[in-house]
Amino acid sequence: MKRSYTDEHAGAGVRALLPEIETWPNQYQTGYEIEIEMPEFTSVCPKTGLPDHGTMTLRYIPDKLCLELKSLKMYALAYRNLGIFQENVVNRMLADIVRAVKPIEATVFGDFAARGGISTRITASYSRRGSRRAR
Numbered sequence: 001m002k003r004s005y006t007d008e009h010a011g012a013g014v015r016a017l018l019p020e021i022e023t024w025p026n027q028y029q030t031g032y033e034i035e036i037e038m039p040e041f042t043s044v045c046p047k048t049g050l051p052d053h054g055t056m057t058l059r060y061i062p063d064k065l066c067l068e069l070k071s072l073k074m075y076a077l078a079y080r081n082l083g084i085f086q087e088n089v090v091n092r093m094l095a096d097i098v099r100a101v102k103p104i105e106a107t108v109f110g111d112f113a114a115r116g117g118i119s120t121r122i123t124a125s126y127s128r129r130g131s132r133r134a135r
Contacts, residue, residue: 005047012046013084014092021100022071026062030104034066035059038076041110046083054086054112054120058097061104063128067097086112090122098126 038056045052056076060067075096079089090110097106107125
């Protein structure tokens with residue numbers, strides 16, 4: 001049986017140039033959590049070109065920096081026409097956020113709407129204790 005998805009599809013969008021996520025200095029001590037919800041997230045399937053819609057939720061415990069929301073919005077909007085698998089969206093977003101804000105902990109949840117009768121929920125987490133884990 002021939003595979004319909006290629007390695008090229010699997011890696012699509014993973015290394016795409018996206019807008020920088022800006023930060024600002026945290027004015028408070030650590031120990032609080034920030035949750036950001038993006039209910040109108042869209043990207044594109046790299047094989048079919050069909051849109052993927054979903055809600056992306058970010059939870060993070062800041063250290064010295066906080067995410068600047070307008071730059072995060074512009075970053076998320078850059079996925080709108082990007083061909084990338086849903087699993088890669090969640091993991092790429094987590095990696096970019098960790099790189100920008102250097103949080104104590106961060107988790108990205110992708111809750112993608114049903115297409116063809118299948119919906120997908122993807123979770124990727126980071127902890128400064130040196131681990132990335134999927135749930």
